[in-house]
Amino acid sequence: MSERTERIALPCPACSPDVELVHEILSPGGQATVRCTECGHVRKTELPEPSTVERKVVVSQGEESFSTSVEAPAEEQLSVGEEFLVETDEAIMTVRITSLELAEGRTDEAPTDDVKTIWTRAVGNVSVNVTAHPKSGAHDETYSFTLQVPGDYEFVVDEEDELSGENFTVEGIYLRDDATGYEYDKLDYTGDTAVAKDIKRLYVRDESTTAWSAW
Incomplete structure (x- = not known):
C-alpha cells in the first residue's frame, strides 16, 4: 500500500483560493513543496494528514488461515493482486490481495473506506x-x-x-x-x-x- 500519492488536492492561492485543484508534490516533508497543475504556482505548504481506517485482513497460508488488521488511507484504491505487509505477533509477512469484501458482496477493486475485509494469501x-x-x-x-x-x-x-x-x-x-x-x-x-x-x-x-x- 502506498504511503502517499505524488499528487494531492489543495486550494491554490494564485488561481483558486476557494476550490481545491490538483497539485504535484515536488518535495515531501513537514513543509512540502507543491506545484499547481492549473497555473504552475509553486509554494511550500503543510500537507494534510490522510485519514486512515482499520480494516480486517484474512491471511491464507497453505491449508491454514488467520485474521489480523491493518491501518490504511481511507481513500486509497485497493485491488486484487496488490501486495503489502502485515504485522503479526510472530512475524511481518508479505501478502497479496485475493478478494475484497464489501457490505454487498465481493469485488476486485474498491477504495479502502468501502471495504469490510481484505482477503489475502501469504506470498513471502x-x-x-x-x-x-x-x-x-x-x-x-x-x-x-x-x-x-x-x-x-x-x-x-x-x-x-x-x-x-x-x-x-x-x-x-x-x-x-x-x-x-x-x-x-x-x-x-x-x-x-x-x-x-x-x-x-x-x-x-x-x-x-x-x-x-x-x-
Whole structure:
C-alpha cells in the first residue's frame, strides 16, 4: 500500500483560493513543496494528514488461515493482486490481495473506506504443487510433491532445478488466477519464467540418476 500519492488536492492561492485543484508534490516533508497543475504556482505548504481506517485482513497460508488488521488511507484504491505487509505477533509477512469484501458482496477493486475485509494469501514463502513424470515419459507413473520456496523464486521452462532433494526439469507452469503480468495462464515454451508466488502447479520431468519409482 502506498504511503502517499505524488499528487494531492489543495486550494491554490494564485488561481483558486476557494476550490481545491490538483497539485504535484515536488518535495515531501513537514513543509512540502507543491506545484499547481492549473497555473504552475509553486509554494511550500503543510500537507494534510490522510485519514486512515482499520480494516480486517484474512491471511491464507497453505491449508491454514488467520485474521489480523491493518491501518490504511481511507481513500486509497485497493485491488486484487496488490501486495503489502502485515504485522503479526510472530512475524511481518508479505501478502497479496485475493478478494475484497464489501457490505454487498465481493469485488476486485474498491477504495479502502468501502471495504469490510481484505482477503489475502501469504506470498513471502509459498508452497508450490508439483506433478512429475519419469524420463521415460510414462505418464501413468506420475507422482506429486510439494516444494516450500521463497515467493520470488523463479522457475524456468526447460531448465533443470534441484530443490528439497528433487532433481527435475520444468516442462509446464500453470499460473494462479491472481497472477499478473503474464500473457497466458499456462507457460510451456522454452525460457518462459514465473515466480513461485504466481504458480498454481508445476509439471516437471524427473531427472534423478537413481532408478525411478513412484513409491
